Amino acid sequence: MVGITYEDFLDLDHDPDDTELVCAFYVEPAADQSPESAASRVASESSNGTWAELQVEGSVTDLSATACGIEEATVAGRADRDGYRVTVAYPDALFEPGNMPQVLSCIAGNILGMKAVDRIRLQDCEWPEPLATSFPGPQFGTGVRTEIFDAGDRPITATVPKPKVGLSTAQHAQIGYEAWTGGLDLLKDDENLTDQDFNPFEDRLTESLAMRDRAEDETGEKKSYLLNVTGTGSDMLERVDMAAEHGCEYVMVDVVTCGWAAVQQVRERCEHHGLAIHAHRAMHAAFDRLPDHGVSMRVVAQIARLCGVDQIHTGTADLGKLANEDTVGINEWLYADLHGLADVLPMASGGLHPGLVPELVDRCGTTIGVQAGGGVHGHPDGTHAGAKALRAAVDAVAAGRDIETAAEETPELATALETWGTETPR
Numbered sequence: 001m002v003g004i005t006y007e008d009f010l011d012l013d014h015d016p017d018d019t020e021l022v023c024a025f026y027v028e029p030a031a032d033q034s035p036e037s038a039a040s041r042v043a044s045e046s047s048n049g050t051w052a053e054l055q056v057e058g059s060v061t062d063l064s065a066t067a068c069g070i071e072e073a074t075v076a077g078r079a080d081r082d083g084y085r086v087t088v089a090y091p092d093a094l095f096e097p098g099n100m101p102q103v104l105s106c107i108a109g110n111i112l113g114m115k116a117v118d119r120i121r122l123q124d125c126e127w128p129e130p131l132a133t134s135f136p137g138p139q140f141g142t143g144v145r146t147e148i149f150d151a152g153d154r155p156i157t158a159t160v161p162k163p164k165v166g167l168s169t170a171q172h173a174q175i176g177y178e179a180w181t182g183g184l185d186l187l188k189d190d191e192n193l194t195d196q197d198f199n200p201f202e203d204r205l206t207e208s209l210a211m212r213d214r215a216e217d218e219t220g221e222k223k224s225y226l227l228n229v230t231g232t233g234s235d236m237l238e239r240v241d242m243a244a245e246h247g248c249e250y251v252m253v254d255v256v257t258c259g260w261a262a263v264q265q266v267r268e269r270c271e272h273h274g275l276a277i278h279a280h281r282a283m284h285a286a287f288d289r290l291p292d293h294g295v296s297m298r299v300v301a302q303i304a305r306l307c308g309v310d311q312i313h314t315g316t317a318d319l320g321k322l323a324n325e326d327t328v329g330i331n332e333w334l335y336a337d338l339h340g341l342a343d344v345l346p347m348a349s350g351g352l353h354p355g356l357v358p359e360l361v362d363r364c365g366t367t368i369g370v371q372a373g374g375g376v377h378g379h380p381d382g383t384h385a386g387a388k389a390l391r392a393a394v395d396a397v398a399a400g401r402d403i404e405t406a407a408e409e410t411p412e413l414a415t416a417l418e419t420w421g422t423e424t425p426r
Contacts, residue, residue: 009043010036014068016089022126023107025086026292028119039067039086041116046106047094065090065106083119083292097134100260100307108295119292122299127306129339135306136267137341140276142367144310144345148249148276149185149222154398155361157184157391158226158347158371162378164190169199173207175383179376180215180223182387187212188371189228191254191282202242209246226252226278233262237269244273251275255304255312256283267308278347279309301330305338311345313371317363319424320351331364347371353378354393354403354413355422361397370394374425380415389416 016022029038047065069087088107096102108122145151161167161175176187187208195201205227212223229239229251236258243251251270255263263279270277281304287295297314304312314334315327327346334344346368348360353375360370372390379386389412396406407414 006037006040006044008040009047009064010040010067012068012070014066014089016066016068019092019128019130020089021092021095021103021107021128021131023088023090023122024124025088026083026119026121026123027086027117028083028292030116030118033116035070035072035082035084035086036067038116039070039084039088041114042086042111042120043067043088045114046088046109046111047090063091063094065094085123092128092130095131097131098264100135100264100303103131104260104303108299112294121291121293122295124296125299125302127302127338132306132339132341135264135341136271136308137305137338138277138308138310138344139267139271139274139342140310141342142335142345143342144276145367148224151185152398153366155366155368155370155394156186156345157387157394158186158188158349158369159184159376159383159387159390160188160190160371160373162373164373165193165196165198167199169203169207172199172204173211175377176208176225177211177215178383179387180212181218182376182384183219183221183391184376184387185222186224186226186250186369186371188226188278189252190373191228191230191257191280194228194230201239205242205246205248209248224249226250228252228254228280229266230254230258230280233265236262236266240266240269240273240275244275249276250278252278252280253309254282255279255307255309256281256287256300260303260307263304263307263309270308276310277308279304279312281313298326298330298333301334301344305334305341305344309344310342311347311369313349314346316348316350316352316356316360319356319360319363320349328363331368335367345369349373351375351425353420353425354389354416355420356424357390357393358397358403359422366398375416375420378419379412380419381412385412385415388412 043065066089068089071085159179161172216223227243229236288297314330317327331346349371352372376386377383392410392413393403396403
């Protein structure tokens with residue numbers, strides 16, 4: 001018999017090989033735990049350990065995760081506690097290829113509720129090639145700017161009708177027409193608009209696309225629609241089929257609330273139709289807002305890329321109304337090589353308006369999407385004028401011009417700057 005204890009999961013000299021999934025955690029041990037004992041319990045619980053010493057007959061496949069690094073970290077505002085950065089290496093055989101729910105059950109499952117830790121946060125992952133390439137990754141990624149639109153090197157632009165729920169189908173489609181003809185690329189459903197009586201899904205799809213076609217004829221530019229297909233598994237697939245049947249190039253999915261298995265199903269169906277996937281991250285803050293517990297937005301974005309979304313909201317680099325994490329760092333990871341998988345286009349949204357575009361692009365670059373809701377529809381002269389103002393600001397910044405000069409040529413931009421200046425809303 002072989003005894004298996006928590007201590008068997010701790011090896012501070014372990015050098016992970018290139019097949020292991022290496023996860024970085026922030027850990028605050030419970031009062032009765034040392035950093036080493038807490039780390040060994042994290043590795044044990046997330047692989048093949050348990051609280052009682054096991055006596056195992058014969059040979060057992062070694063699927064043990066290894067806590068292989070512990071570094072002290074500075075914890076702002078918690079001077080009474082010590083926090084530690086713990087590295088855990090997971091053997092490849094622990095995972096079912098291409099099954100994101102199973103992977104997350106290992107690396108972000110029971111360990112977040114263990115009494116051995118007061119706080120624990122999954123901060124980052126290094127994805128090995130065998131596991132990463134078992135997922136499809138995006139179809140288009142940043143290529144949506146040229147494969148769907150003719151956007152060149154400028155950011156693509158989008159807006160959400162406001163109010164985001166309560167508009168009739170006709171009102172929704174009309175707002176889309178005004179935004180598209182004002183110069184924006186995309187109309188977007190918001191996270192809680194799906195198939196309600198006041199704006200039924202199929203009616204909204206057909207009427208909005210009719211307005212899109214009209215706007216394309218009038219502007220000579222490609223336009224599209226981020227249609228929210230979020231629902232039960234079977235409903236989502238039917239909605240994807242319907243979007244393709246009616247000639248829509250995109251679908252939108254609330255990736256956290258619907259679950260990663262559903263995202264994987266939608267990705268497979270979208271590949272069949274050649275549709276791009278826009279990922280809304282509603283509910284992400286339930287996992288990533290607290291700096292010392294949960295799962296970071298960086299990891300959420302990594303999961304979304306592996307599962308195959310083409311663009312995802314990553315914040316506004318602290319310029320908008322929402323609390324943000326490391327937007328720039330997340331974006332850089334989404335662009336970086338990942339064993340040959342396509343990249344992802346970050347979408348900046350949440351409290352943006354034309355006056356914030358120069359600083360946004362300065363911080364994040366032009367390989368992004370810029371989405372404004374209130375910053376378009378709240379324009380004193382209405383949605384069409386607000387769209388013209390946003391597009392003028394984006395075009396100017398992408399061309400290396402200052403927006404004040406551009407405002408001399410575009411009255412709508414001048415009005416936007418007079419209204420909002422360069423202030424960040426709350």
